[in-house]
Amino acid sequence: MGLEKIKLMSLYTDFRKDVAYIEKELERSVQSSSPIVRQASLHLLKAGGKRIRPIFVILAAQFGNYSLEKAAKVAVSLELIHMASLVHDDVIDDSDMRRGLETVKAKWNNRVAMYAGDFIFSRALTSIGSIEKEAVHRILAETMLEICKGEIIQIDFQRQTDQGMRDYLQRIKRKTALLLASSCELGALSADADAETVRKLRRYGYFTGMAFQIVDDILDITSTDAELGKPAGSDLLNGHITLPILYIKDDAEFRPYMERAFAGNMLESDRQNMLRYIRQSDAIDKAQHVSDLYLEKALKELDGLPNGKSKKALIQIADFIGQRKY
Amino acid sequence: MGLEKIKLMSLYTDFRKDVAYIEKELERSVQSSSPIVRQASLHLLKAGGKRIRPIFVILAAQFGNYSLEKAAKVAVSLELIHMASLVHDDVIDDSDMRRGLETVKAKWNNRVAMYAGDFIFSRALTSIGSIEKEAVHRILAETMLEICKGEIIQIDFQRQTDQGMRDYLQRIKRKTALLLASSCELGALSADADAETVRKLRRYGYFTGMAFQIVDDILDITSTDAELGKPAGSDLLNGHITLPILYIKDDAEFRPYMERAFAGNMLESDRQNMLRYIRQSDAIDKAQHVSDLYLEKALKELDGLPNGKSKKALIQIADFIGQRKY
Numbered sequence: 001m002g003l004e005k006i007k008l009m010s011l012y013t014d015f016r017k018d019v020a021y022i023e024k025e026l027e028r029s030v031q032s033s034s035p036i037v038r039q040a041s042l043h044l045l046k047a048g049g050k051r052i053r054p055i056f057v058i059l060a061a062q063f064g065n066y067s068l069e070k071a072a073k074v075a076v077s078l079e080l081i082h083m084a085s086l087v088h089d090d091v092i093d094d095s096d097m098r099r100g101l102e103t104v105k106a107k108w109n110n111r112v113a114m115y116a117g118d119f120i121f122s123r124a125l126t127s128i129g130s131i132e133k134e135a136v137h138r139i140l141a142e143t144m145l146e147i148c149k150g151e152i153i154q155i156d157f158q159r160q161t162d163q164g165m166r167d168y169l170q171r172i173k174r175k176t177a178l179l180l181a182s183s184c185e186l187g188a189l190s191a192d193a194d195a196e197t198v199r200k201l202r203r204y205g206y207f208t209g210m211a212f213q214i215v216d217d218i219l220d221i222t223s224t225d226a227e228l229g230k231p232a233g234s235d236l237l238n239g240h241i242t243l244p245i246l247y248i249k250d251d252a253e254f255r256p257y258m259e260r261a262f263a264g265n266m267l268e269s270d271r272q273n274m275l276r277y278i279r280q281s282d283a284i285d286k287a288q289h290v291s292d293l294y295l296e297k298a299l300k301e302l303d304g305l306p307n308g309k310s311k312k313a314l315i316q317i318a319d320f321i322g323q324r325k326y
Numbered sequence: 327m328g329l330e331k332i333k334l335m336s337l338y339t340d341f342r343k344d345v346a347y348i349e350k351e352l353e354r355s356v357q358s359s360s361p362i363v364r365q366a367s368l369h370l371l372k373a374g375g376k377r378i379r380p381i382f383v384i385l386a387a388q389f390g391n392y393s394l395e396k397a398a399k400v401a402v403s404l405e406l407i408h409m410a411s412l413v414h415d416d417v418i419d420d421s422d423m424r425r426g427l428e429t430v431k432a433k434w435n436n437r438v439a440m441y442a443g444d445f446i447f448s449r450a451l452t453s454i455g456s457i458e459k460e461a462v463h464r465i466l467a468e469t470m471l472e473i474c475k476g477e478i479i480q481i482d483f484q485r486q487t488d489q490g491m492r493d494y495l496q497r498i499k500r501k502t503a504l505l506l507a508s509s510c511e512l513g514a515l516s517a518d519a520d521a522e523t524v525r526k527l528r529r530y531g532y533f534t535g536m537a538f539q540i541v542d543d544i545l546d547i548t549s550t551d552a553e554l555g556k557p558a559g560s561d562l563l564n565g566h567i568t569l570p571i572l573y574i575k576d577d578a579e580f581r582p583y584m585e586r587a588f589a590g591n592m593l594e595s596d597r598q599n600m601l602r603y604i605r606q607s608d609a610i611d612k613a614q615h616v617s618d619l620y621l622e623k624a625l626k627e628l629d630g631l632p633n634g635k636s637k638k639a640l641i642q643i644a645d646f647i648g649q650r651k652y
Binding site: 032034035036037088091110111112114115116118119121122123125126129130132134137138140141142144145147148149151152153155156 | 437438448474481
């Protein structure tokens with residue numbers, strides 16, 4: 001387990017048993033009679049991640065009539081959709097490493113990665129299939145649709161230097177914020193929380209999601225390769241322009257770095273120089289400021305919700321996102 | 327429009343308006359703000375296909391309280407799932423041509439094909455999302471899961487000469503029969519047909535689906551390249567063992583052909599000789615016989631269902647499958 005996950009888990013000790021239950025359900029859900037699929041899915045599951053989506057589902061469901069069994073179905077579904085999109089992303093990005101482990105497409109191949117993604121996608125639908133609430137299915141379908149659109153638009157924008165803040169925000173909304181928003185919304189909705197609470201929690205999830213992705217994009221530049229489990233600057237090497245880069249991309253000294261990164265002919269020393277150049281600029285602080293604004297908005301949504309262990313945990317998670325270092 | 331489609335359409339003239347309505351809804355459903363996705367999806371849609379899934383939905387729904395609007399939602403969903411799996415298959419099989427048109431992965435690339443598949447998949451869920459019946463969502467989720475499993479198992483079996491009838495039947499069940507079975511079942515179910523009718527129609531769909539795929543696999547050998555819109559014998563060249571091949575694979579004179587096809591070093595003259603050898607054997611007749619048995623079973627399921635235009639069309643479709651030549 002990564003250090004970050006341990007730190008995050010300390011924020012919701014009250015719900016540790018629930019998270020452990022969901023972890024078991026996740027493992028059970030990717031069992032398959034095909035050895036390749038089972039291995040690929042378990043590999044992916046073991047690679048971990050922070051399980052933020054399941055945690056959001058649990059915490060949001062606390063604001064209604066909490067049932068662990070119901071919340072677990074929703075949580076498993078959302079985490080699996082997240083996992084499926086990661087596998088497909090690795091094919092697209094041609095990534096060999098994720099979170100310090102080999103990716104499915106590197107350990108097996110692109111075909112296995114594609115179908116493992118489809119398989120996990122389908123498992124996600126099976127898990128949520130028994131929740132008898134039309135709105136749940138509608139919201140899930142729409143969320144998946146937007147995520148897919150995002151993945152495709154990401155292709156349109158790859159290696160495009162002519163793009164602005166709006167393009168970036170649209171992209172991270174689809175890449176991260178929508179699924180976190182839906183995690184909160186579906187958690188609350190499946191527990192029959194009242195409409196205003198559902199709305200507030202959805203917005204909390206959305207704003208923390210925006211902040212989370214901005215911080216992720218900052219860390220891609222400020223962290224070491226070891227902390228990331230992959231080369232720092234991978235986003236740029238893959239042709240993705242993130243928020244810090246938006247603030248520096250028209251800098252005359254930076255531009256040649258970006259062009260070489262996009263052209264795929266960057267030496268190791270070049271990459272180090274590029275990272276140093278961005279780190280010393282004000283681009284990181286500017287990006288961090290935007291993340292902070294989103295976190296403020298997120299915390300504001302929690303005003304008016306009943307105090308308790310769950311609200312406390314949601315506040316701590318927002319704080320954690322603002323401060324996380326890897 | 328292909329000749330085959332015209333012939334098939336003549337079987338259900340009574341439902342031509344309904345099919346046309348669904349065609350419009352299909353087009354509407356793949357609209358997207360991303361130009362690449364819109365173009366890729368429309369390209370796929372225009373490539374046509376026989377729309378057997380939508381037709382089965384309409385015909386099955388006639389046995390309940392028919393609503394075109396409801397049936398169309400189910401039909402669009404099932405046809406889109408079929409389309410999505412085709413796009414992903416083309417990536418796996420590395421196919422450049424399908425139905426005489428370039429595939430998405432050939433016209434654009436593998437990345438576009440993968441995400442266009444995901445996008446269409448999600449659209450399928452959106453289309454069916456508003457049907458308020460838990461069983462519908464459960465059946466759809468399970469069907470998609472089995473299809474995915476099938477696609478993965480297909481990889482396990484590719485270029486495996488040591489396999490039998492059971493493996494083949496399992497494969498075509500997942501590849502084709504399950505989705506046709508679900509088309510009939512969901513069509514009937516969404517129109518509130520009684521349980522016994524739903525069960526009979528599902529089995530009709532399943533048996534015709536098995537026959538349909540066997541005939542498809544036969545045509546891959548007996549048709550000309552022009553009729554197929556791709557090289558005859560493609561299944562073998564892609565390492566897939568179909569029913570006719572099962573009957574001939576241990577023939578000492580045939581085996582070297584198969585080995586060269588699987589190894590990917592087959593000359594054009596070699597391919598022609600291989601096809602001629604299979605066509606002259608009794609493998610085709612044996613396979614055709616299995617298909618006929620399935621069609622008999624399919625027709626038997628229709629006994630006891632009320633006579634009418636819909637039942638007549640279902641009988642004619644089964645007959646058509648038994649006789650189709652391309």
